[in-house]
Amino acid sequence: MLMLIFRTFFYYVIVVIIFRLMGKREVGELSLLDIVVYIMIAEIAVLTIEDLDIFFGYGLIPMIVLLLIQRLTAWISLKSPLFRTWFEGKPSIIIAQGKIDEYQMKKNRFNFDDLLQQLRENGTESIKDVSYAILEPSGKLSIIERVNQSKIQGKINGLVLPLVVDGRVQDKALTELGESEAWLLAELKKRGYDKINEVSFCSIDVNDEWYVDKKNEK
Template sequence: MLTIFVRTIILYFALIAVMRLMGKRQLGEMQPYELAITLVVSDLACMPMSDPSIPFIYGILPMLALLITHVALTFVGQKSQRFRKLVNGKPIIVISEGNIDVKALGQTGLSVNDLMASLRAQGYFSLDQVEFAILETNGKISVLPAYSSGEVTCGDMNLPEKPVELPYTVIVEGRFMAENLSLLDSAPSEIEIANKLKEIGLEQKDVFILTITQSKIAVVQSYDGQMSSINF
């Protein structure tokens, strides 16, 4: 019992030392290979803690080997852009000039809902607020707003401000989301939406994403990147 207690304390400090030597990145900022090494190191530290029959050195040596591997990969990555791109990947533009790049989004493995959730987390609730969005190599999404941060507001000019409305996603990848449509007051029917789409030359299957606000203003993007605004 005492052996396990002592082992746990020693391995705990060894694990902390290894993690400190690997760098001070937060979990969400890690590259894929860094996350893999972190998970394996944690698992290796647990084995000698839970099983006294496993030699203590069997936990320390693999951790040191992984630390050396991490340092080597980081060093080579700093010297070689080609190697860094091979290991870390490269940033991918998922929204360009306000349009979702359907092909690029498919390459990332993200769904439209994942992308919209990431945008909302940064305070962008509508596609027309975003000029560019880039999926970084650490999995985070960087956003360039469609307007200047120094833009003059209604408050600056002592004018009444227009209420901000939450857009509801009603069509995603050609499929209706009836549960979201029901959240709108006096919501247009699916037939009304289909008719409006026909007016701009689109069928439901052609729509990549369509959002509607409570004031019945819709923003729609087709699979070919066409952006349109519809008033109901």
Template sequence: MPEWIEVALRTLLAVAVLFVMTKLLGKRQVSQLSMFEYITGITIGSLTAYVSLDLQSTWYLGLVSMIVWVGVSLGMEFLQLKSKTARNILDSNATVLIKDGKILEDNLKKERLTTDELMEQLRTKDVFRVADVEFALIEPSGNVNVLLTKENQPLTPKHLGIKVAPEQEPQTVIMDGEIMDEPLATIGLSRQWLNTELEKLGVAIENVFLGQVDSYGQLYVDLFDDQIKVPQPQKKAALLATLKKCEADLEMFGLSTKEQKTKQMYKQCSVALEKVINEVKPLLIR
């Protein structure tokens, strides 16, 4: 057999084995490498090259070595899942770098992190003043997580005492000009409903690059032609405006009549409608 064919066959075999072993090691091996996993990845890559190119040696010994390395790595991961002590030894613990706006220099030296590197990590979190940091630590993965002081944290509806409705996952119902039937069925809608919504927007299905339906049944579309502006759905805003108009009309009717019983009826209806508006407003302002 010519050497180039043997190298090609060995390479294909090594790639197939490497793919299977990578799947066995799981996503964590790719997305969040510990020190041991980093070493394992480098070693397995080197062994794969050995299996592909070293024609003078017995090729299957490289595969045996790869299998042993993967087996050891899987054993380490299983041990980490079962034992907190093992996790502490293999992955170490998080280290506090900033506390109450004060940099802990000893911990910084322990992690071999310079001041410039710390400031760079803070800037990636949109933090430019150390004094704004309540608490910051470096995770075993090397990421720096930051907790801002109370007055510097972003304002949320909860801080204002406002209740907002939960947001469910939007469903992609159009992709590359093609209707996706399964997401439509998931939210209980049909092609007929989708075509009706597209007609309201004045858009043809073949011109839609991406279409999504949110948890309130509103359709958002992105067209192939970026120069065309599509109006945003206004159903919720229109409904809220209609409810407020009805409330204002009831109050006006109550003020315009001289009959006390009728005036009281309009007032009660206005109060009841105001209560309804307050309850559904979180659903309509998103």
């Protein structure tokens, strides 16, 4: 009995430490890998606790391996947008400028009952009140209700368009806007940024509002 209590306490502490090392993320924001790792760690802990014939520290090895896998993929995901899109998925626009995209709904196995339920949970009275509804990789539906349309709204296929990510210009975003890199640099200079590579992240939204974050700025 004492050994069972000791094992339970030991693995409780270990699991808490490992989850803390994985980083803080809300349950709804967990990636597929996070969920798989969490389930496997929990199973390993339970197995090691229940089987008193197994050395109590035996489960540490696979837990540490899983932690290293999770940290490695998180680092690669941070550095590679392509890997992040492939591994974690990307948001899907279910409603764009008030129009429902049935193809995206079918592709994501998202039906009208799901849509109406999440609209109700958001407090949205009618689909006609929705400007954009975006299905996030986590499965959560982000809903933006209609606002006064800006000049740039018709050019952006979404709510926010990233123009610079990790100091790299997003050429597809400029093409979507019909603008050039010279235009982007001129806009950044207006806002006090002389070089694109000194910008960590830059975006423009449907209301023509800019957000610019400088690298390593404190």
